[in-house]
Amino acid sequence: MKPTIKEKRWDHRVREAELLKLWEAEGLYKPTFDPSREFIVIDPPPPYASGKWHVGGASHFAQIDMVARYFRLKGYNVIVPFYADRNGLPVEVQVEKLYGVNAKEMAKTIEGRRRFLELCKEFLDKAEAEIVGVWRRLGCSFDYWSEGTDSPRYRAMTQATFIELYKRGLIYEAERPVRWCPRCGTTLAEAEVEYEDEEGHLYYVKFKLAGQDRDLIVATTRPELLRACAALAYNPRDERYRGLAGLKAIAPIYGHEMVILEHPAVDPGFGTGLMMICSYGDEVDVRLFNELGLKPRVIITEDGRMSEEADPIAGLPVRDARARMVELLRDSGYLEKVERIVHRVPRCWRCKTPLQIVHRRELFLKQLEYRDDVKRLADSMEFKPEMHRKRLFEWIDGLTMDWPISRDRYYGTEIPLWTCARCGSTLLPEPGRYYRPWEETPWDRCPVCGAPREYIVGDIRVFDTWFDSSITPLYVTRWAEDRDSTRGCQITSLDLRATISLERGSTTPH
Numbered sequence: 001m002k003p004t005i006k007e008k009r010w011d012h013r014v015r016e017a018e019l020l021k022l023w024e025a026e027g028l029y030k031p032t033f034d035p036s037r038e039f040i041v042i043d044p045p046p047p048y049a050s051g052k053w054h055v056g057g058a059s060h061f062a063q064i065d066m067v068a069r070y071f072r073l074k075g076y077n078v079i080v081p082f083y084a085d086r087n088g089l090p091v092e093v094q095v096e097k098l099y100g101v102n103a104k105e106m107a108k109t110i111e112g113r114r115r116f117l118e119l120c121k122e123f124l125d126k127a128e129a130e131i132v133g134v135w136r137r138l139g140c141s142f143d144y145w146s147e148g149t150d151s152p153r154y155r156a157m158t159q160a161t162f163i164e165l166y167k168r169g170l171i172y173e174a175e176r177p178v179r180w181c182p183r184c185g186t187t188l189a190e191a192e193v194e195y196e197d198e199e200g201h202l203y204y205v206k207f208k209l210a211g212q213d214r215d216l217i218v219a220t221t222r223p224e225l226l227r228a229c230a231a232l233a234y235n236p237r238d239e240r241y242r243g244l245a246g247l248k249a250i251a252p253i254y255g256h257e258m259v260i261l262e263h264p265a266v267d268p269g270f271g272t273g274l275m276m277i278c279s280y281g282d283e284v285d286v287r288l289f290n291e292l293g294l295k296p297r298v299i300i301t302e303d304g305r306m307s308e309e310a311d312p313i314a315g316l317p318v319r320d321a322r323a324r325m326v327e328l329l330r331d332s333g334y335l336e337k338v339e340r341i342v343h344r345v346p347r348c349w350r351c352k353t354p355l356q357i358v359h360r361r362e363l364f365l366k367q368l369e370y371r372d373d374v375k376r377l378a379d380s381m382e383f384k385p386e387m388h389r390k391r392l393f394e395w396i397d398g399l400t401m402d403w404p405i406s407r408d409r410y411y412g413t414e415i416p417l418w419t420c421a422r423c424g425s426t427l428l429p430e431p432g433r434y435y436r437p438w439e440e441t442p443w444d445r446c447p448v449c450g451a452p453r454e455y456i457v458g459d460i461r462v463f464d465t466w467f468d469s470s471i472t473p474l475y476v477t478r479w480a481e482d483r484d485s486t487r488g489c490q491i492t493s494l495d496l497r498a499t500i501s502l503e504r505g506s507t508t509p510h
Helices: 012-025 055-073 089-099 110-137 152-167 223-228 283-292 318-331 368-379 387-397 465-469 472-476
Strands: 039-043 077-079 171-181 186-188 193-209 215-220 229-234 248-250 257-262 274-278 335-348 356-365 382-384 418-420 456-458 489-495 498-504
Touching: 012 110, 039 055, 039 472, 055 077, 055 110, 089 110, 152 171, 152 465, 152 472, 193 223, 193 318, 215 274, 223 229, 223 274, 223 318, 229 283, 274 283, 283 356, 318 335, 368 387, 382 387
Parallel strands: 039 077, 039 489, 229 257
Antiparallel strands: 171 186, 171 356, 193 215, 193 248, 193 335, 229 274, 248 257, 382 498, 418 456, 489 498
16 A cells, blocks of 8 residues: 655645645635524634734634534534734834834824834734734634724724713713823723732831820831821721821821821721821722712822922832832831831733822723623623633622723724814714724814814824723624624623623623
8 A cells, every 4th residue: 555645754834834725725714604504603802913822822712613613513603703802002012112112202293193003003914914824724713804903894883882882871081090000101991900919018107196295107008198198097996096086197297187087998907007098099098088078189190200299209200209208207207117018019911010090081981880780681691610700790899980991092993082172062973984083073163163173173092902892792793784683693702711601682792
């Protein structure tokens, strides 16, 4: 019997290329459908095309392909598209590093912004091509959609969902405390915050009790926030401080008075059991300021430095300001002692810069008032494995604010809003196409007051990338193009961290 392979030495890459060509000719990547059979739409989590795939990403999508093949063998029509997530900070950070540019500097002009977006697109095209090549070589049978989340088609759908939610009153604009990355220069949502354990110090600081010859010792990791301290608090069960509620303490270095309060949020076992309430050290401070009606004094600027109001540490980066404040407290006799500790520090999910809380005017999507509704919907879904239902509920219960969806960045879906400089009206376009407010105006005159086009100013912000990603079930079922035909369609979200099967009787995203 003659051997099929005659060569004694051969290059596997040549055979692989032949096999890939055969798969292409046989239609492996071109699914066919039988109209008489049921459809299953698998919504893979679109991967970020911000670099080469590692083995984890490749194996993840190979597993999704296995599930798709299983359902085909069971007789279903299976739609399992592959398209890339091509929005957000990841690509911007990569492009800034690769070309040695600063996005904010480039985007100060329309021409510069266009050039930066071109650099991002070129990077993404190359990265996506490599990812597609990987899953094709693995034999995955995805239907490749070249129109990813940065395509006009997808972005028009994102903007359409925003326009509808805005008209329903579910999106509003407000100035409030938000997590801010000084390096990226943008607000972050709670889901974008990463916490890392870090070695630090706990500083025991003396506060004078107003009108009495008595010191109160307060332990804090953020002495640089003393100017922003509005109150001291202790737990009502803490016998050490009973009777202090309603009295005043005097801040060291700055000398302003603050009220002393009782509050159950204070941990009696941390430090001395007395807590500084400052604007803002963390989310607990934000909640207590709102709950107690305290007036905030934000002393950290958007570039991560101390404001003039923080004199004598004004102008210093936060870490340097902390070290300088410790010196001032020690020299003035206000520093009782210092302890080494390990504590959790919030960082930007992409560049790992320590985050601050600043006041910003942003667009917010209402979510806190709908937590119970989401839980009820989740109870009607099937989770595999079941443990992920619990993880979802824990995430919902951990939310502390409405979702800030606006970002001061560039490579993302633009927020389709304009403002008339004459009458102050906020202008919302009709859905149906992709808008770029920073370079176009869809009206010749203000539809409210009739002001000429030059009075109409477009919003320069983009959406949080997750605002795009949240509508993938609508995209894969072509909801915006044919809403009637998608009703009753079953969608399976195959992010293997949380696999959810939904009956598509509505347009609620997974």
